Amino acid sequence: MxxxxxxxxxxxxxxxxxxxxxxxxxxxxxxxxxxxxxxxGALDAKTRELIALAVAATTRCETCIAVHSKAAVDAGASREELLETLAVAIGLNAGAAFVYSSHILSAFDTLSKK
Incomplete structure (x- = not known):
């Protein structure tokens, strides 16, 4: 890409x-x-920007990715911090898909009963 x-x-x-x-x-x-x-003020700017990037990953907002990547760089975030942040976002998305898959299975099973 x-x-x-x-x-x-x-x-x-x-x-x-x-x-x-x-x-x-x-x-x-x-x-x-x-x-x-x-x-x-409990979170510093770098932490807020890393959180914003995790959210941008889960919402798939390219403009958010650009804006908050620049802000994270400006706030002093390291590549290693970003990679750890993104691992959390990936895990959350996988977890959310797992949870919603159980809801889908329940809906399917309920709706398929006659």
Whole structure:
């Protein structure tokens, strides 16, 4: 896979800027969410960005990947920290698929009874 992450990040910032300019209330709401997430201060910026990358992996958001990868780099995250973070995300996705598979099996069995 060859993704131009720098180009994607630049394009995303431009597109999001246009959205914010066209509807300033959207940008204000996003800023409020971001400020609330960091308000307590128990987690440092690097940890918050690593969590954001784990979430980006599970939600499959390429723009989130670009934005939070850059922020994680800027916050001093190491490649080793990222790899451990991604292992947690992979495990969670596998676990979620396992749990939901049990729900699907239960639904199928229930709905197949006559």
């Amino acid at each position: 060859s993704t131009d992450w720098k180009g994607l990040l630049g394009d995303a910032m431009q597109d999001l800027g246009e959205l914010a300019k066209g509807n300033p209330k959207i940008m204000s709401a996003i800023r409020t969410f971001d400020e609330a997430a960091a308000a307590h």
